[in-house]
Amino acid sequence: MKNSQENVKEKPYQLVIDHVRGEILHGNLKPGDRLPGERELAEQLGISRNSVREGLRILENMGVTSSQHGAGHYISLNFDEPMTETLSLIYTMKGMGRDDLTQFRYCLEREAMHLAVDYASEQQKIMIGKHLEALLSAETEKDRYEHDMALHMTLIEASRNDYLITTYRALTNVIEDYIPVFRGKIIEGMKSNHKLEDTHRMLVMGVVNSDLRTGLEGLSRHFEYIRQFKD
Amino acid sequence: MKNSQENVKEKPYQLVIDHVRGEILHGNLKPGDRLPGERELAEQLGISRNSVREGLRILENMGVTSSQHGAGHYISLNFDEPMTETLSLIYTMKGMGRDDLTQFRYCLEREAMHLAVDYASEQQKIMIGKHLEALLSAETEKDRYEHDMALHMTLIEASRNDYLITTYRALTNVIEDYIPVFRGKIIEGMKSNHKLEDTHRMLVMGVVNSDLRTGLEGLSRHFEYIRQFKD
């Protein structure tokens, strides 16, 4: 806790952030709810409208709220964007390589597999099986891309750990935004090469049959295959 | 890419963010450098000072810059805070439990171990060994806490994956900020119980001797021990 009441005075824009966060925590504001107008908030908190706007901009940037011109500010609670933003900032600012990114993604999937064999719901097992079928029988490159994506995402979600899920989703977005050609090349190779298909089969079998060994082996081969596509 | 040139016009505050990010990427701005004054930026970008401030506030909130009253805005590039903020938001807003947090932390450490046995530098191996010694011979609870922390952090850093490092650091901060009593209870038990000491020994042996099996076994027992302390 950095700012106790003891301390002199909080910055005006921080007041807005704390207030909104508090209202959400106390259950007075739920996703979809509309916030009071900027002028009203300013009066309530005893600060200027500009300060209210600074605070709301930050909340918007953090994914807590979203503003609609002429209408108002609404609670959204979608943290995928700020996570993606932060990770992509690290990626671009620190000049990190694609390999580290893929490596971390492999890490998260491997851990998701550990958890998925224990916690995957029946519905998730059915889902990942359907995505596999759709992936194998896909005709267009776009379809393959979509179902490959959905398959991996289902694995992650089967871990039932929200931190892992959010982090992975952000990582995926970063890859899509900054390395557009990357995934395309891999998917393209799927048509002719059956190796990637097999890895997906093993991966799914691991989840469906709660067979950690098979699942991990599938993942290992999967990323081994991906690593070929350096540049 | 969301905002192509096709689209009408970017919001003024977004202009500031893009500009600063571009300057950093092009090498014109490095950590520690001072940004132009708010008025000057406003004139350069053809927007008002208020809009400049909104953009700068967001950059500050993202960890790209930091402002000093009366002095100016400086490049900082410290992403630990925004990552911690984002993860703690997920924690508080989604009402997640402590178990998921600990579980994810275990996941990251396990993956760090996988990488550390391959990539740990000689210096890091020496470091983690020293932290172990200091931990085992520590007298006060505070010392035990510090060295336990440093030991685990060294393991993470030995993975040499910045995404993993940043994510783990954020997670640790969340735990410290929101679950203050948690770690204390565990550390307290170390004095009388030698089990935790042994897990740390195995963990360090794994890293130093590049012995994945031993390292993972140490980690497994370590978190198995921690899981006992559910309230």
Next chain:
DNA sequence: AGAAATTTGTTCGTATGTATA
């Protein structure tokens, strides 16, 4: 050491485009 200039922090007033009834 002290005064002046510079810079961020904060507020108020005003004009404009947008959504909704």
Next chain:
DNA sequence: TTATACATACGAACAAATTTC
């Protein structure tokens, strides 16, 4: 269509902290 509420954006002013001379 009109009227109202609202977010968006700008400009000017003063306060507070820092730097500079």
